[in-house]
Amino acid sequence: MLKKLNDWVTQALLIIAAILAFLLCFLVVADVIGRVIFNSPIKGTPEIVSSSIVVICFLQAGYAIRSGGMLNVDAFVSKLPPGIQGWIGAFGALLGALFFAFLCWGSLDGAEHAWTSNEFEGEGALRVPVWPARFVIVLGTAMAATSYILLMLENAALARAGKAPAASAAQH
Secondary structure: HHHHHHHHHHHHHHHHHHHHHHHHHHHHHHHOOOOHHOOOOOHHHHHHHHHHHHHHHHHHHHHHHHOOOOOOOOOOOOHOOOHHHHHHHHHHHHHHHHHHHHHHHHHHHHHHHHHOOOEEEOOOOOOOOOOOHHHHHHHHHHHHHHHHHHHHHHHHHHEEEEEEEEOOOHHH
């Protein structure tokens, strides 16, 4: 049940990230055209782009983990017996879960501060609020940690059965 919910949420976040990236392309093209042809760039484009890139990256993190799209160097591990590969995969997923859990925990104060202090990026005509990107970092790291926990449990179950860990994207 948790796996299905996690997969659904990570896919939904991936779709949101893809739509945001698609829309961001139009903003950048319009800014370049405005800058080159009319000598008048769209105000706030650098601030919007920098915040959007962070948002896009963290929205995709959970899906990248669940789909096997994270980097995986297995030149040594692939030579080991399948059960040991499974335990090493479970341990690696545990380390990934801890890493993203620490990122999530460390991002909470920044998100709360951005919200309560009404923090903005940029000066002049367009000021972009910082809190949406900060909360997306919290959400993205929480989803990534959850995805790694699920992967750890799957790999541990496979290891107990003497099987190799779940396939990575390179093996698809």
